[in-house]
Amino acid sequence: MIRVTLLLSTVACFLQPFRASATGQAAERLIVGCDTMSLFALPLVKADSAVLVRLEKRLKEIDAPWSTACWRAYIGVWRLDKGRLWLERVETTEGDPVFTGAELFPKSAEGSRARADWFSGEIRYGAGKPVYYQHDGFKRNLEREWVAMLSKGRVKRGTKAYRNRRYESGVEMVDNVSRVAAAFDSLHVGKSPDLLSLYVVFAADSTGRVVRIDRARLLSEKGSPVVSDPADPLLQAALRAFRSVSRWDAWWVGGAWKEQAYFIPLRRGGAVWKLQRKRP
Structure with missing residues (x-):
């Protein structure tokens, strides 16, 4: 919840837009074709609780580094291929391996990756220079962005493409x-x-x-x-x-x-x- 104390004698308090108390977070990575983009969504948080317990346990075992810019202490590497979302692997914020997609989701595995069939919801991903930034979670936008709605890991309807710009x-x-x-x-x-x-x-x-x-x-x-x-x-x-x-x-x-x-x-x-x- 956003809390703002108003003091007319303090100019700065009036000159700030609302800001949440959270911190800007590192994006996940999404591979689309030959491009690697920033993914502003966390599909893993919707996985089964047993999977999340395993992930948390491994992160503690390897003493995975974390910071205020990445409270979750991991980066998921995903792929969007022929309308389906895949988990390629999970890495630490320094790029060290944590799990392959197949290791974390053996029942959904194909090779070393896994189908993200547990995930339904919206994903937003993009590339290019930053256009807008707010120091709160994923509240930022890049020059080129796409928004897709997924159902059980598959793109449910047409992906929307946007060209963002600052004036x-x-x-x-x-x-x-x-x-x-x-x-x-x-x-x-x-x-x-x-x-x-x-x-x-x-x-x-x-x-x-x-x-x-x-x-x-x-x-x-x-x-x-x-x-x-x-x-x-x-x-x-x-x-x-x-x-x-x-x-x-x-x-x-x-x-x-x-x-x-x-x-x-x-x-x-x-x-x-x-x-x-x-x-x-």
């Missing part, structure tokens, strides 16, 4: 905050709390302009909601200001503009919010 069309965060706060103040919306901020979830496009607002609310000094009704004039004024003057970097990911979330301080001590710079 650096925004301005500095503090500039966005100052713009929105000033624009909100200029609307003369009447009486509002002395300490007020806008929480907004939105998407921007390649021009940096806001193209979609998914949810929004006004918050007090301690983060409690002041206004959440979208029809409220105060919230509508804050969103008009936000749309009209803010400009953001944007990500085209998975065939859509990627959602972003920010806290924007609007008022402090009864006046338009301004960055308080410390004297040298």
